[in-house]
Amino acid sequence: MHYQGSCHCGAVAFDVEGEIDSALACNxxxxxxxxxxxxxxxxxKLRLKTPEEAASTYMFNKHVIKHCFCPTCGIHPYGEGVDPKGNAMAAVNLRCVxxxxxxxxxxxxxxxxSH
Known part of the structure; x- marks a missing residue:
């Protein structure tokens, strides 16, 4: 399936392909x-519709996950990192789809x- 999403103001927008079978809530x-x-x-599978520079990035702790957010409205539509096998991954915030x-x-x- 094809989905579209963005931050609240639309300055950071994306298309994403795949089947949403579940979501993860992390504490x-x-x-x-x-x-x-x-x-x-x-x-x-995540394609930005806006320039990559439109999003700011926040990294903390081990500095392995890029938490991407809109510097205008503050919403975090996605993040970037790698899975345990080293594959590039995106963590799409389903609340922004x-x-x-x-x-x-x-x-x-x-x-x-705890991790």
Missing amino acids: CSICARKGSLLWFVARD ENLDLDSIPVHHYDGR
């Missing part, structure tokens, strides 16, 4: 504050606070 210090629901896809019924998507809880 680490940043995810808990953002309240995001994450869907992980191969990074090449248009026309989704979030209540129909199973949510798995991850204890990121």
